Amino acid sequence: MNKTDRQLAILLELQRRGSLRAEDLAAVFETSVRTIYRDVQALSEAGVPIIGAPGQGYSLMEGYFLPPLHFTAEEAVTMLLGLDFVEQQFDPVYRASAQDSRKKIESILPEAVRREAARVRSGFKLLTSHAPADDPVRITLQQLRQAIQEERKVRFLYTKKLPEKDGNRQHLRDVTPYGLAFVNGSWSLLGFCDLRQELRHFRLDRMASLCLLEEKAVPPADFNLQAYRPDDNRHLSMTVRMAYDVAEHVKESRFYFIDTMAEQPDGLYVTLRFRQPEEVLPWVLGFGAKAVVIEPESFRERIRCEIKKMQLHY
Incomplete structure (x- = not known):
């Protein structure tokens, strides 16, 4: 239990039990007097009116109390x-904390609110990945959280989606580590x-052999x-004309590299913005004849070359 949580717990304990000695509180929270x-x-310095009486311990000034929390459904x-x-989506430590927190929240809800919350909640469902407890990404997430909390540098082997200038991936x-972000269904380290x-971004699912270094890093x-x-x-950038029978699929895909979309009489015109052609070419080719690159000509030629390579396999 960290200092802030313990201090709040002390306040709640005094409110609940009236008067306690320092030794009693130390025993409850398993810490020193x-x-x-x-x-x-x-x-006391934060303005909480705590009274200390020799031989009797600490108590809250009469009339002072923390009002109970009341939640709507x-x-x-x-x-x-x-x-x-x-x-x-989090690691095993936070998964366990989430389960404990759910029990505590449900236990303090009035029966009527609990029933209404259950009714409302039954109309929602989060469809996300259900990785096992020993999933590598979740273990990596837990290690990186530790590194951030302890302000330590990390070392890992990183695999990029595309080769760099030296030809290696x-x-x-x-x-x-500066922080962790959950973006488009994946965890990334900044x-x-x-x-x-x-400053760089690293997807956790592309990391391997992660270790925390002793070197401090703030x-x-x-x-x-x-x-x-x-x-x-x-x-x-690249402009692609998509046939109307795949237009809705394109809109729903939320492809990261889509910049703009505009409906025209002959199809949906999509502008892609990217760093390297390899980032978007597989996506465009995946639509087959339903996608036509309009400009620039250099990318039209690149598509033609890819199609010729494909023809060699058939």
């Missing part, structure tokens, strides 16, 4: 759905890469993960 003294002092459903997501990376000497003081927006380096 000195730690309890520091916690009580911190609560919609608020309860919001929290429970959030816990469903955590249970499905795999490189050993030493990274200062951190400073020693090899590239810049993100810049002015870095804010919540406010961070990556630079868009998709400097190449």
Whole structure:
């Protein structure tokens, strides 16, 4: 239990039991009496009216109390759905915490609210991946959380989707972790890469042989993960005309490299923005004759070459 949670628990314990000695609180929270003294002092400095009486212990000033939390059915459903997501997508530690939290929330809900929340929640379902407890990505996620909390650098073997300039897809990376992000169904690490000497994104499912280094690694003081927006380096573009019978499929695909879509009499015109042609060519070719590259001519020629290579197999 961290310091903040313990201090709140001390406050709740005093509210529930009236008066307790430091020794009693230390026994409840399995910590030292000195730690309890520091916690009580911190609560007092924060404005909580705690009274200390020799031989009797600590108590809250009469009339002071923490009001119980009251949740509407919609608020309860919001929290429970959030816990469903955590249970499905986080590592085993957070999965267990989500399960415990669900039990606690359900136990404090009034019976009427609990029934209504169950009724509302029955109309929702999160369809996400159900990886086993020992899934490599979840284990990697747990290790990276530890590295971020302990401010330690990490080392791992990273496999890129496309070869780099040296022709290799795999490189050993030493990274200062800044944070973790769940994007389009996948976890990614944001951190400073020693090899590239810049901020990079690394998908967890492409990492292997991850280990935490003893070297301390602290993100810049002015870095804010919540406010961070990556630079868009998709400097190449392609316009593709999609047949109308696949237009809805294209719209629903949410393909990352789609920039704009516009309906025209002869089809759906899609503009793709990307870094390398290899990022989008398989997607375009996957539609066969339903997709026609309009411009630029260099990419039309690239498609022609790919089709000729395909013909050699048939």
